[in-house]
Ligand SMILES: Nc1ncnc2c1ncn2[C@@H]1O[C@H](COP(=O)(O)OP(=O)(O)OP(=O)(O)O)[C@@H](O)[C@H]1O
């Protein structure tokens with residue numbers, strides 16, 4: 001349903017500040033695929049999400065959703081079918097509005113235009129139910145200003161809001177990175193549950209290898225604007241955290257795909273298991 005074909009993006013091309021962010025990335029996601037994306041800093045992970053969301057227009061290559069070429073479609077026109085949660089818990093909601101006002105706006109997304117984000121009794125009940133599923137006690141704080149919530153509570157709320165309208169594509173950019181380990185685990189677990197429940201096609205960037213293996217059915221590792229290797233569901237299941245860390249140790253400037261063929265990829269896994 002999502003096809004990225006040979007996408008290139010260079011910032012400040014032809015200047016001393018030239019940065020090649022994407023150097024020919026191709027990727028195809030089927031409906032309901034949950035892809036986790038790992039890779040070193042500056043590998044191009046966020047840039048890939050930005051080209052999917054329309055925040056950035058690539059220099060060349062195409063992005064297609066179903067049969068529609070959306071490469072140059074402005075970001076706001078993609079909002080109907082796409083939702084995103086960022087690393088910064090402060091970004092996904094408005095601090096000066098209450099929990100229920102934030103939720104009412106999120107609920108309205110993807111619904112018919114012109115309707116005021118009203119707060120009927122039925123809607124409040126729905127919001128309360130959804131909040132209760134987070135197990136953070138937020139169902140009793142509908143009238144509280146979001147700015148008063150903790151980072152973890154706010155990020156859980158952002159995730160809930162991002163998936164309210166059952167988007168066709170969910171983009172998560174290190175969305176648990178700013179949380180303490182316990183809250184990160186909670187939001188990670190909620191992510192798995194919500195994505196599974198709604199069957200959302202999802203792309204999640206993470207630096208947490210355990211999370212990258214636990215969530216999703218596919219995994220890619222990026223480096224210097226390229227996809228170095230990809231694991232399918234079965235390969236992902238047999239991969240280990242030390243196995244992935246070993247791939248990071250092997251990263252060199254200019255490392256190419258040929259250094260990461262299947263045989264060498266799973267070598268480290270076998271050694272770690274002592275098999
Ligand atoms: N808006 C921008 N303007 C200029 N350069 C950019 C911009 N966005 C990204 N870059 C550059 O493109 C490259 C890829 O950046 P990107 O943010 O995609 O990396 P990343 O894999 O998300 O890294 P991180 O793990 O640090 O978040 C980097 O060299 C970065 O400096």
Ligand SMILES: [Mg+2]
Pocket residue numbers: 045046047
């Ligand atoms: Mg990034």
